[in-house]
Amino acid sequence: MVVGATPSQFIAGFLEHPPTWVANPWFSQSLTIVGLCLIGASLWFNVWSRKQKAIDGLAEDMSFAIHVLVNRKPRPQTDDDIKQWKKDYEAWCDKVSKKLENRAFFTRADQLHFDDLGFIDPLFMTGLPKLDELLGQLRLKFERLRDVINWTQQRRR
Numbered sequence: 001m002v003v004g005a006t007p008s009q010f011i012a013g014f015l016e017h018p019p020t021w022v023a024n025p026w027f028s029q030s031l032t033i034v035g036l037c038l039i040g041a042s043l044w045f046n047v048w049s050r051k052q053k054a055i056d057g058l059a060e061d062m063s064f065a066i067h068v069l070v071n072r073k074p075r076p077q078t079d080d081d082i083k084q085w086k087k088d089y090e091a092w093c094d095k096v097s098k099k100l101e102n103r104a105f106f107t108r109a110d111q112l113h114f115d116d117l118g119f120i121d122p123l124f125m126t127g128l129p130k131l132d133e134l135l136g137q138l139r140l141k142f143e144r145l146r147d148v149i150n151w152t153q154q155r156r157r
Contacts, residue, residue, distance in 0.1 A: 050104075050105075051104075051105050051152070054099065054102060054104075054105045054106075054152075055105075055149055055152055055153060057099060058096065058099060058100075058145060058148070058149055059149065061092065061095060061096050061099070061145075062142060062145055062146075064092070065089075065092050065138065065142070068088065068092075069085065069088060069089055069092065069138060070135070070138065072085065075126060076126075076128070076131055077128070079130075082128065082130050082131050082134070085131065085134065086134055089134055089137075089138060093115075093141065096114065096141075096145065097111060097114060097115055100114055100115075100148065105152055106148065106152060110148045110151065110152070113144050113147060113148060114141065114144045114145055114148055117137060117140050117141070117144075120133075120136045120137055120140055121136060121140075122136060123135050123136035123139060
């Protein structure tokens with residue numbers, strides 16, 4: 001109705017007698033530049049690369065916990081040191097759990113798998129029962145986070 005012909009007639013007429021601006025040399029160059037920009041944008045904002053960045057962020061958080069919590073120098077010895085270590089541990093867990101709330105890449109099951117531990121194997125590493133208990137939780141959190149990372153990499157969405 002807008003052009004006074006059916007769509008097939010309009011396209012046939014357009015291809016038979018293209019407008020003069022299509023023959024302009026700047027049109028083909030502009031079309032090429034716009035096409036390259038679209039290709040670049042599709043590669044830059046690719047869902048796969050965003051998913052990989054989310055996975056890499058979790059891996060960096062795990063590395064951070066290894067350096068700051070597991071290999072802490074000096075190792076906590078007093079009750080106050082252990083309380084501070086526990087605060088840092090809980091802050092790390094909250095940070096990771098917040099990242100797992102991103103439903104574009106992680107499921108609620110992934111988040112629950114990381115958050116809720118259940119039975120924890122005892123760990124005897126420092127001789128301080130409370131710190132060893134927390135380190136055992138951290139070890140299980142690492143295993144769970146590795147599970148989540150592997151599952152996310154295997155998903156096709």
